[in-house]
Amino acid sequence: MMDWSWTELQALGVKAASGAQVPPAQALAFGAMLARHLADEGDEAPVLRALEAPDTIVALAHAVERLVEAASISPAGTASTREGDAGRRALLVSWLNGLPCRSEVSVAGDTVRAMLSLVEPSTRARPVRIAVSQRLADALHDLAARTYVPDSAASRAGGAGAGLMELD
């Protein structure tokens, strides 16, 4: 296992999801979910499965959109949804716990219930370090690499500072 900072894990999660062809908003949210999920010692297996089937990530993002929308018009700020797959359910819980707003999430059977206070900040603590397995780290790096553009003569010539010689 490797120890990572929250920020580097979240940032790499965003890049990995982007590399898996997940649209930008959902990739951003996936990064936040990933850091929360592993910080809470969640299972890595559903993360790896989601990255292999990026429609899962888009579907989870959509489920959260619906929950947030429903909670916003609920007098108690609550909403619920059903998710039959245990791994996806775990990711959904982490997604909700990783939102910037205050959230209380509970699971009963295959039902995920959330109380969201959309204008109050989350008070959930973040750890000093997050443990990441080599397997997940490799998967994240491999996917992230798909977003990088190889150098070309034009990019080298047009880079900031290209051709710089004077040093004062």
Place this chain on the structure above:
Amino acid sequence: MKDIVPEPVELRNPQEVMRLARMGVMMPTRISFLRSLVRRLCAEKARITRTHWQMCEAGFGRAVYSVTLGGHVYSLVAISNDLPGEARSDRVIATAWDAAFVLFDGVPGADDIDRIAAQAPLQEAGRFGPRDLVLSRANKSVRMWDNIVAALRAGTQPDRAMIRDIGYLMRTTAVYGNGKFGIADRHLVQDRPGLSGPFAVEMLAVYMIRHFTLDLVQHVGGGALDRALARHLGIGNATGLGMAPFLVTHPVLLNNWMLARETALGRARAVPDLAPEAQAHVAGLARRAAAHLAEWHVPGPEDDSLLRTLEADWARFAPRFDDLSGTDPLDRLWQAAQGETPALQELLAALLIEAVPEAVDGLTECMADPFGPLVAPFEDTDDLRTAIARDWAWALEQDHADPALCRRFWYVSMAKLEPRLGDRFQEPGAELETPLDIARRVAALHCDLPDAPGRVSDFLALHPEHAHAVNRVAVLRRYPYAEIRDSLIAATCRPIDMLRCKLSFFGATKFDPKSDLWTRITLAQGAPLGDELSPENEDWWLPVLG
């Protein structure tokens, strides 16, 4: 505070403020991050102490400096290397530097120093831990360095004009914080006194690096620099494209910076009158600004011409400061500047903010974003459409298919994992574009919205690619200064304008653009030295050597 903080006048419209052309002429203010950090150090009468010194006569080796801020001790570990001249480069693709630094949480033991000495020179290729708060590196200004060393060895003082023109001994080429390469996340220190502001820990590192450079040159030169000259030596920085996307990817933070600045300006303009000594102070600030401009020269002829124009415009405007009696004196100045250039207006804005410390200093507590966006969803697609029509008219008016308006694309380079800017019609890689094309995305979202109102989540189920634009519209609805009102992929987009905006919030002076893509700047020029940190020395806005 209630008695001395005036209700601000109406703030400037974000449509006016959040334009690249205006952001590209912004100036440092007293609520800039380095300035507020030094103010805090001054308030605490902090002292930087050298706790470790293992340096050869030529100035290569290790040093550690410690300072107490808000009850916590922080230490700069500095590693000075013998760098061959041909290896010295300011580009982010460099792999070796004159010096490498880590700001450490606490006092490092021998093992910590050994570890940092092994890792810090590797920079991005190294691995760091949660007690490492900031990672940085710097290159010497060889001309300045050699001149000072030679002068001190000869028992004299260095060339004053060269100090005025260069203004630093070393230039940092990166200052990494917030979790990069394993260093501590910001959330680990953001609640500590003195470090709650944006980039506070990075600014502490920069200030201590400046202290180290002064110490080192005096060690190598074997003599003491005149204090006034030493004070005018800040720390340089070379900044390129990597910094620019930050303003787009952190919209709430951008809003909070700009809102604090605009509120500060609004409070200054609302001051009902000035006592005679305050009038004299404001007039003195205007003279100082003129002197600073006169000392600010850059090699690039076009940029220097802009500076000379500003200098002349400021001289023409200066008589306005002669009579600041009567009511609303600062707002009168502001109103008088409305026909002037954005560059003069932004200089004046910084001056007015400087003039009213009691009214604005508390705003530095509001400039961080510890939470992320807290936004409510749209009621339905009509609500979303209304928000777009109200807040994004500038984006809807653009023809995003026009090649000139979409020529650029932002991407991350495989070689260095750094942001770059390409030409989508000339270079490969546009399919891997980083989503900074916010205006184009919001316009596309607007086109696809259904005629009949419906739930936004239903719309996004059909169009998940629009979720990013929906989020940006929601953020801008709550955070009015969160978005730059220009296309960032237009052929005319100058990343240097984004750099200038961000660096002005850091407190940078002496902007020295080298192209549209990168700039050199100076930080901490004129700031009190490490043994001068006390409240009477915290007035160093726009330093002048004379």
